[in-house]
Amino acid sequence: MKDVLVTCPPMLGQIDLFRDYAAGRGLKLHPAKVTQTLSEAELEALLPQYDGWIIGDDPATRAVFAAGQAGRLQAAVKWGIGVDNVDFAACRDLGIPVINTPLMFGAEVADVATAFVIGLARELFLIDRSVRAGGWAKPAGISLAGKRAGVVGLGDIGRNTVTRLQALGMQVTAYDPGVGGDAGIAGLERAVWPAGVEDLDFLVFTCSLNDHNRHMLNGAVLEQAKPGIRIVNVARGPLIDEPALVAALQAGHVHSAALDVFEDEPLPADSPLRGMDRCIFGSHNGSNTVDAVIRASHEAIDKLAGFLAAPGENG
Numbered sequence: 001m002k003d004v005l006v007t008c009p010p011m012l013g014q015i016d017l018f019r020d021y022a023a024g025r026g027l028k029l030h031p032a033k034v035t036q037t038l039s040e041a042e043l044e045a046l047l048p049q050y051d052g053w054i055i056g057d058d059p060a061t062r063a064v065f066a067a068g069q070a071g072r073l074q075a076a077v078k079w080g081i082g083v084d085n086v087d088f089a090a091c092r093d094l095g096i097p098v099i100n101t102p103l104m105f106g107a108e109v110a111d112v113a114t115a116f117v118i119g120l121a122r123e124l125f126l127i128d129r130s131v132r133a134g135g136w137a138k139p140a141g142i143s144l145a146g147k148r149a150g151v152v153g154l155g156d157i158g159r160n161t162v163t164r165l166q167a168l169g170m171q172v173t174a175y176d177p178g179v180g181g182d183a184g185i186a187g188l189e190r191a192v193w194p195a196g197v198e199d200l201d202f203l204v205f206t207c208s209l210n211d212h213n214r215h216m217l218n219g220a221v222l223e224q225a226k227p228g229i230r231i232v233n234v235a236r237g238p239l240i241d242e243p244a245l246v247a248a249l250q251a252g253h254v255h256s257a258a259l260d261v262f263e264d265e266p267l268p269a270d271s272p273l274r275g276m277d278r279c280i281f282g283s284h285n286g287s288n289t290v291d292a293v294i295r296a297s298h299e300a301i302d303k304l305a306g307f308l309a310a311p312g313e314n315g
Contacts, residue, residue, distance in 0.1 A: 002308045003072075005046060007032045008056035008079035010288040011297045018297050025305035027052065036265050036284065040064055047073050052304045054079050054297075055086060057265070057284070062090035069094050075307035077300045080287060081105060081156070082236060084209040097307045104296040105287035106156030112286040113157070113204050113234045114164040116258030117149070120202070120230040123256075125280050142201070145169030150200040152193070152216070153207025153235065154179040161206050162188060173200070176207065197225045202232065209236035219244040228255045234286045237262040246272045249279070260286045 004027045006012060015031045022029045030050065032038060037058045038046070044064055047053060048071020055078045058064075065073070065087065078086050078100040091098040119125055122141035130137030149165050151158050154176040162172050162185055174183070175193040182188040193216065197203065203225070207213065217231070218241040231254055233240055242263050248254040259273070260282030273279060287296070 001028045002026055002051040003028050003030060003049070004052040004054060004304060005030050005032060005050040006054045007034055007038055007043075007058050008054055008300075009034065009036060010285075010293045011054065011056075011079055011300070013288070014290065014293050014297070017294065018301060021298060022301045022305075025301060027301060027305055027308070029054075034058075043067070047071065052076065052308050054300050054304060056080075057082070057085050060086040062087050062093075065090050065094055065096055069096060075304060077101065077304045077307075079296060079300045082208055084236060099303055101296050101299040101303070103156050104299065105292050106160040108289050108292045109157045109206070109234050109286040110160030110164055112260060112282070113161045113206060113232055114168070116232045116234070116260075116280060117165065117202055117204065117230070118144070118168075119280055120232070120256050120258055121147075123278070126278070146171070147201040148173065148199055149202040149204060150175060150191075150197060152176070152203070152205045152239075154183045155207065157234070158206040159183055159185065161204060165202075165204075170202075194221045194224060197221060197229075200226055200229055202230045204232040205235040205239050207235050207239070209238055214238050215241040215244075217241065217245070219247070222248045222253065225253070227253055229253075230255050231257040232259075233257070234260045234282075237265065242271075242273065246276070249276050256280075258282075260284055 006029050012031050019029055040059050040061060040063060043058060044067035047068030051072050051074050053076040055076055075096060076098045081102055083100050121144050123139040126139055127137050148171045150173045151162050152175045154174050162174060165172050166187060173189040173191050173196055175191060216239055222244055256278035258280040261284050265284055
């Protein structure tokens, strides 16, 4: 039986569902005590004790993998889609096989993105807070039919988001240099970032994070954006320059924002975003449904079991 460290919060939340499944594939799961991520130092101390690692959003750096390899670590799987926290080059150099679990959560995260768009449009969050506090607020929202949304990223999440927004009667422009044409979606318009942001009522981030798009939404782009734009991010926090977004919210140029992800997670207690009444905040939880977690966790276990199988065990 191979020992596997699990540091992914959604999987940890349902860990008892996966113990027998993993055991049937020769793996024993060991849940880490973690809220969002472990530190490099914590990982360097833990990993040498395990044969495999199911990674969350932890700093899976060269130093961490080297420490693991100096002990028992043989392979790893990044649970989920995003891989910006994993040093794949280091794994190649160290001979540690690693892979992620793509195409697992497109519909689930797109559902959250769409809910955020609706919530910002109708200010449902303000109404909820008012009623809970004993009030009876009736803010005038905006209708979605005919409004224009920009979706940044045309991967699984982005495509699912586009079709949901179109179903609401919205006109959608997509930004993604890695995908050509209309991605098989009728009526989809394309643009090169940040062209056309001055026409957008909503801007929705669904793309992966890389060295080229960090802070792609910055002060200059926000100045170009349409006054009253609403921002949604269900992708990665560093896509947005948070101080620039805070300034635009304080100035009223950005009407509101719905953020499931942040530059620092959990969101620091002293973040000025906490004082933004018109904003909706998540806990980097867009993919976390019972169904999706089971699907992705089984995939992660299967892939890790394949890596860790003794020669001949896979036929």
